[in-house]
Amino acid sequence: MAHFLEIEHVSKSFGLNGSGGIHVIDDISIQVEEGEVVVFLGPSGCGKSTLMRMVGGLETPTSGRIILEGKEVTGPDRQKGMVFQSYSSFPWLKVIDNVRFGLRFRSDLASAEKDRIARHYLQMVGLAEFEDYWINRISGGMRQRVAIARTFAAGPNILLMDEPFGALDAQNREFLQLQLRDLCLKERRTVIFVTHDVEEAVFLADRIFVFSARPAKILEEIAIRDLLPPTRDLKLRESETFFKLRNRILGLTRTQALRSEQIEVKGA
């Protein structure tokens, strides 16, 4: 049976023509099912974002291919929504118009319908009363919620999130993780979430792929959904299972982070 998303033997190198080519991703194969929240976890600069960007059609694999719903990914489109860590929403649009932007280029929807959908998702992220605010007047966490609402509103088949909470403080991040997990459960949308934060990965994921340092390989696949309940709350973070999972993965990533540092130093 075909999978929802298939990453088949994908490798990626940058600037191979010269001598200083960088081998970023080394023959990775991953299958993702519809409605899953999958987390790519790995040290900074390991290539996990690059792999996700290839799923989004924003980069092309050097070899291998990516198949989404039976069709090979060749470029970006509305079916693959993105949430970025910074510059995630437009300062010249008010909050509601940022969310509505996700539907802007859809000619099949009436304006009133676009309004309704935008309001709905703004409500879902709890920002209904901020719809008339400028982006620069709301907090960083709220901006990320606006970006998430925009991406959900656009109705993509898959949501790609590139460390969306990376720049937030710990309290804000916990709250947004909770909200995002809730939203994913309600919406049953397929999500790939990239992070280097182990607790974030465990809390959000149905499955985690732990990446090695560059060139990235999959060190281990962890089926969190078999170990934790689908509905997650803050108490879960203090549970024995969560703690053990976290420690085990930390052990895995610690050696990789070190290797990653050494690569950086050698590269410099």
Place this chain on the structure above:
Amino acid sequence: MPAGWKSLLSFRGPERRGTTLVLGFISFVIVLVLWWLAAALKFLPPQYLPSPGAVVVRLYQLFVQYGFLGDIGISIFRVWTAFLLSALMAIPLGIMMSSFPIVNGMSQSLIDFIRYLPVPALVPLTIIWLGIGESSKIALLWLGTFFQLVLLVADDARRVPREYIEIGLTTGAKPRQILRSIVLPAMLPSMVDNLRITLGWCWTYLIIAEIVAADSGIGYVIMSARRYVKTDEVMAGILAIGIIGLATDQAIRWLHRRWFVYMT
């Protein structure tokens, strides 16, 4: 001393609009007083340094007796025609340069070459080609600003964060739609700033154009006053340019604040 004034001395302290305006006014007054003192104490003979009063009187006479308003009008007309022409051509080309490697490759070095040519060096050419009418002056101003402005606009467009473009790509926008709905609004604030600065250059080149060959305009008035060593008239002309420049600049800054409220 009120608390607000103390912060004026603090390193990288906050700036308040009200106090900034007052300070700007104070520095004008200081210069004016120094000028007046220098003239009153006769440091230099009046042919070299007329008093501020004499200059203002001369400016008034220029207006009522010599139809100076017409000269100001024609100068403003030249500046704005050339400026709008430059802007209307530079904005699309600059954006295209940032969007398509072929446009950038074809124009970058050519523009850099022309950009380094000093505008006065082009005066003879514009006169040979276009005579001494309005078109040669506007052409000169255009030459002086267009090539600079293209590069500034292209840079403004390039500085639009990659993320913004990718939000467009992943919401199904086509390149045209990305340019219209994302690149243009994202680059607009810095582009308006660059346009304001370019407008200032237009005035610089205008005087060159009008000094070389003209029978009207502020530059012409200044030049003919110089011939008869009417220093007060020269300074009246300079004063007029300064006032127009200051007023335009402040007007554009005001529009900038109104249009781009979302930035604060």
